[in-house]
Amino acid sequence: MSSGFIKTEDGVDIFYKDWGPKDAQPIVFHHGWPLSSDDWDTQMLFFLAEGYRVVAHDRRGHGRSSQADTGNDMDHYAADASAVAEHLDLTNAVHIGHSTGGGEVARYVAQFGQPQGRVAKAVLVSAVPPLMLKTDANPGGTPIAVFDGFRKALAQNRAQFFLDVASGPFYGFNRPNAVVSDGIVRNWWRQGMMGSALAHYDGIKAFS
Structure with missing residues (x-):
């Protein structure tokens, strides 16, 4: 099957894509906030053409997965990823x-991945670990006021906030002489608006 849903232990439906030969080495893609598995389509098509099996899922509260009002945290994210890996x-x-x-x-590999021999390698791209939030132990982190601002903007006007993020700092389109791609901005906004406002709001705490 090229796509489908699995149900987690707490009853959340998780959408996944599974392309390519099932006996090939899998590459599993995990998307960022507040997007969906669609954000990896270009990379999935590339590695599919190279002969790999490529898999991606929509995190709970994101994309086509259930808009769960609980479990929007790293432990549940990792458990959901494990459920997809087990199912496939x-x-x-x-x-x-x-x-x-x-x-x-990082959480999936630590909690679920290696004991079952399911993980060969992990690649973290501009990732949030170990900690984004500025604390005494992490003085170079991002101040809590920034994340509070994200939450406020999302709660007041999520559609405009997502448009501002996609057309500005996310892709560096706010830098001098940047060439803005309207298609990329619209695709980012589309993915974000597919998901749950509550999951996105809670997710800010999860990634900070």
Whole structure:
């Protein structure tokens, strides 16, 4: 099956894509906040053409997965990723995570991945671990006021906030002489608006 849903132990439906030969080495992609598995389509098509099996899922509260009002935290994200890997019987897989997805990969590998021989490698791309928040132990982190601002903007006007993020700092389109891709901005916004406002709100705490 090229796509489908699995149900987690707490009753959440998780959407996944599973492309390519089932006997090939899997590459599993974990998306960032507040996106979906669609954010990896370009990379999935590339590695599919190279002969790999490529898999990605929509995190709970994101994309086509259930808009769960609980469990929007790293432990549940990792458990959901494990449920997908178990359902598809993925072994010797390369797990690639971007941003919040990097936190998901790190937690998944630590809690579920290696004892079953399911993980070959982990790749963290601009990932959130070990900690984004500024604390006494992490003085170079991001101040809590920034994350509070994210929550306020999301609660007041999520559609405009997501448009501002995608057209500005997320892709560096706010830098001098940057060439802005309207298609990329619209695709980011589309993915974000598919998900749950509550999951996105709670997710800010999860990735910070």
